[in-house]
Amino acid sequence: MAADTHLEKETEQIQDIWNGGTEPMKASYGKLMMWYFILSDAFTFASFLIMYAALRVSSEVWPDPNAVFNSFPFLHGTKLPLGFVTVMTFILILSSVFVVRAVQEGHRMNQKGVLVWMFLGILGGLGFLGCQAWEWNHLIHQGMTFTSNPFGHYTVPEVVDGQTVDVFKGYVNLVHDHETGEFNLPADGKDNKGNVIPENATKHTGTYLFGCLFFFITGFHGFHVTTGVLLNIMIWIQSARGVYQRSGNYEMVEKVGLYWHFVDLVWVFVFLAFYLL
Amino acid sequence: MAAGHNDNAAYEKQKRAVWVATIIMGVVTIAEVAIALNWPESWGRGVLNLLFILMSAVKAVFIVGEFMHLRYEMRAMMISILAPCLFLIWFLIAFMMEGQSWLALREFWN
Numbered sequence: 001m002a003a004d005t006h007l008e009k010e011t012e013q014i015q016d017i018w019n020g021g022t023e024p025m026k027a028s029y030g031k032l033m034m035w036y037f038i039l040s041d042a043f044t045f046a047s048f049l050i051m052y053a054a055l056r057v058s059s060e061v062w063p064d065p066n067a068v069f070n071s072f073p074f075l076h077g078t079k080l081p082l083g084f085v086t087v088m089t090f091i092l093i094l095s096s097v098f099v100v101r102a103v104q105e106g107h108r109m110n111q112k113g114v115l116v117w118m119f120l121g122i123l124g125g126l127g128f129l130g131c132q133a134w135e136w137n138h139l140i141h142q143g144m145t146f147t148s149n150p151f152g153h154y155t156v157p158e159v160v161d162g163q164t165v166d167v168f169k170g171y172v173n174l175v176h177d178h179e180t181g182e183f184n185l186p187a188d189g190k191d192n193k194g195n196v197i198p199e200n201a202t203k204h205t206g207t208y209l210f211g212c213l214f215f216f217i218t219g220f221h222g223f224h225v226t227t228g229v230l231l232n233i234m235i236w237i238q239s240a241r242g243v244y245q246r247s248g249n250y251e252m253v254e255k256v257g258l259y260w261h262f263v264d265l266v267w268v269f270v271f272l273a274f275y276l277l
Numbered sequence: 278m279a280a281g282h283n284d285n286a287a288y289e290k291q292k293r294a295v296w297v298a299t300i301i302m303g304v305v306t307i308a309e310v311a312i313a314l315n316w317p318e319s320w321g322r323g324v325l326n327l328l329f330i331l332m333s334a335v336k337a338v339f340i341v342g343e344f345m346h347l348r349y350e351m352r353a354m355m356i357s358i359l360a361p362c363l364f365l366i367w368f369l370i371a372f373m374m375e376g377q378s379w380l381a382l383r384e385f386w387n
Contacts, residue, residue: 025354035358046365050372057376058383066313082310089306097299100344104291108284261344265337272333276313277326 063151088131095124096264106250125229143176149206150174298343
């Protein structure tokens with residue numbers, strides 16, 4: 001008799017756990033699942049970046065990021081290596097911070113605070129996308145696509161052990177001729193370091209893998225940013241309509257915020273892989 | 278909404294923590310770019326790359342720990358999210374080795 005009631009009680013407890021409403025790790029179901037989605041998405045991004053590492057290691061030459069990413073909007077002709085991408089990084093970090101502030105105001109049930117900070121976060125996201133669109137447009141204009149890469153190098157024939165071989169001499173950004181589609185040596189006859197390219201040099205375009213990986217991985221990240229901005233806008237509208245005020249918590253802001261920070265986190269590694277290393 | 282004195286103090290503390298994290302990340306990013314542009318070629322890429330990876334790791338810790346608030350979650354939750362990421366270390370090493378082998382093959386057949 002006593003054993004039976006004990007068993008019943010235990011069954012009831014187990015059922016309670018499986019009936020929902022409990023928070024095993026003091027995080028709600030939605031928040032926990034957002035975390036696990038982010039974990040799986042992190043593996044997707046990691047796969048792409050590790051593929052990038054493998055292909056880059058397998059290439060004999062790879063463009064120097066300082067010579068590739070050196071343009072700035074409205075400053076034509078001025079070379080600012082990594083200048084624009086630093087601005088983009090700051091925009092994304094700040095946008096992330098604004099969303100953190102929105103989450104904090106949400107915890108205090110401060111609707112106005114959520115709306116203001118979330119709005120700034122959305123602006124940051126749109127700003128980042130605009131910058132990325134400019135950068136892509138600029139690179140494509142320079143002749144970087146999935147199949148071509150103007151950031152090449154040149155070789156000079158030299159006699160080594162009685163044999164004439166082409167020896168790598170330096171990197172040079174080739175100039176894309178939009179009419180013929182050809183990539184030519186720069187008009188001033190100098191390579192990226194300012195050395196004069198000899199007459200007998202042979203030009204080589206860079207590996208097409210660079211463009212492939214760059215557009216694919218930054219594109220996939222940009223797609224995430226776009227989704228994040230759309231989610232943030234949805235959350236902003238819901239907050240403005242007072243949905244969360246009525247339901248008594250702003251957890252939705254927190255969940256979407258997690259995704260937004262993840263987008264920022266991925267950018268840290270994209271920045272590392274493409275612009276720094 | 279009855280925000281007690283303790284709630285308010287905690288809120289101010291959290292707010293400060295986030296801005297501190299922001300400033301640290303900004304400084305790290307500026308340092309990364311400054312180092313990338315001023316690194317003498319004779320010092321080699323090895324140390325430079327290691328430096329970049331470490332600095333990016335610092336930024337990642339702040340984003341995941343502070344912004345995503347994982348530092349303040351339960352230990353079990355932290356482990357369940359961070360431990361699977363350890364697999365990525367071997368994933369990276371294995372594929373870098375694979376890439377080197379592709380390079381060797383390419384040079385061999387040329």
